[in-house]
Amino acid sequence: MTTSSSPSQANPDPQLELAIDGTTPTKKHWIDRLHHAGWTVFHHAQKHTGVGIVCSVAYFDPGNWGVDLQAGSQYGYKLLFIVLLSGLFAAFLQVLACRLGVVTGLDLASHCRILFHDRPRHTKLWRWAVLYPLYVLSEVAVVCTDLAELLGSAIALTLLFPALPLWGGVLVTGADVLLILALGNPLHARPAKVFEWIIAALVLAVLICMAMIIARINVAWGQAFDGFVPSKTLFASGALYTSVGILGATVMPHSLFLGSHLATQDRLSKISLVPVSPLSNKAQELEPTGVASRRERFQYLGRVIWQQLRSLFIVSRAELEALNARPKSYEHRENNPLEFVQSHLYHGMVDMVSSLLGFAVIINALILVLASAVFYYGSGAYGSESPASLSDAHALIKNTIGQAAALLFALALLASGQSASLVATVAGQSISEGFLNWKVSPVVRRLLTRLLGLIPSMTVAIVVGPNGINFLLVASQVILSIILPFIIFPLICLTSSSRIMRVRKTAPEHTVVSPSVEASSLPAITLDSDPEKIQTEDFVDFSSGKLMTSLGWLIWSVILAANLYVLVTLGMGQGG
Incomplete structure (x- = not known):
């Protein structure tokens, strides 16, 4: 008599066998999937992370420290809403800049040159009335940014070394351009990983130092989280001036140029x-x-x-050919291939948003919370009459918390200043290359950019001294906020244009579409292309939709209205 076996015994399934460690088949299956997903995330993060961290540095530079300390010492936690709102504005605009660079293969400054340099009608009028003034405003933004970063770093050095004069600190921190020269060209067609790792290390240093300081003070976290809700304090006397300063310190014009340029790099x-x-x-x-x-x-x-060494200061023939090959109109160029866009766009957007919200907003909020807890609610209660400066914050932290916390404060300020200064110098190089097509070496461009910020910083350090530094830090950020609408306007126009932001589904024949070329000048129509086929060829539209475009113009309107209000109140003598 034969016994009948169960189906599971008669037909054993290898996938249903138990693992060696005794785990169930379903559990082992999910462990394998999680392991694979973890390695996939790590691989993509290793390749695509970098642009967001570099751009986030601009959003917690010493200029931010100045306005955040003023906001916290005068209004407590109430302006945390402006910090959060500015961070969201910055993330949205940086995503637009990222999309522009990935899709078109050109940075924002180069697009401005194409738009306004060789217009078919009234060419000189467009150049002198639009292009060159826009370039001057962009350079003013870089100078204001570098002014805040050099002065902030110099103050940090004087806090660490009291015997060092302020002008000496400016000279020492200005020498960081030598580090950029040693790193090569961060704006190459391939990312400079050493540059990105250095910036990431400095960003982590700032975050860790600020977290350690916050852990040693008493913070009313309930009131702090209430500060993220808008209140009528925003419209108090002088509060709107400080709010616009926070907005200008958070949404940095030069970071939009740099973010669009770094997004063009081939990271795969x-x-x-x-x-x-x-x-x-x-x-x-x-x-x-x-x-x-x-x-x-x-x-x-x-x-x-x-x-x-001599070759570093001379433009090579290959660089001259690349400059001459830059497109002069949109009819003579082709956007990046669809595969390049699909493999870079969404990774870049996630990297940008996570870096800005995970580093910039948190660090700015911690600085404002520190100023509120120590000055507004703590023993150093300055109230609304006297805003706290960087030196005041260091002295009070040293007296109330301890020498270790004061040392961490100075180190965090130095790390933020140095990292932001490096980024601003590279951004200045991108702006000059895109607007002017400078036929000079990247080394010369970086040296000139650094001198544009070093000379006024030295003048301020010698003439004004430490007492007026905090006022200049806040004023420089207000100037940046006033310049910001002029930079945002072409960015929104470009990213909302389907003609500029469209990508072919298939590349034309006999056309090289390598995404690694820094400034692609590929012809839209080849010699053996059929015009009728070109007209009916399918494109993928990566332009901003109606919702994104409307949101962009809403942000532009809010910034413009706030700037006009501040200018009117300052003219009436009622500003901060």
């Missing part, structure tokens, strides 16, 4: 686009051969080093 290609340095080749030729004397080898090596 494994082909190295960095040429081999001729110095390494010459060094290999100078291996001891027994023919040349040691003195001759050292002389030859010296000449090679001199030629290498």
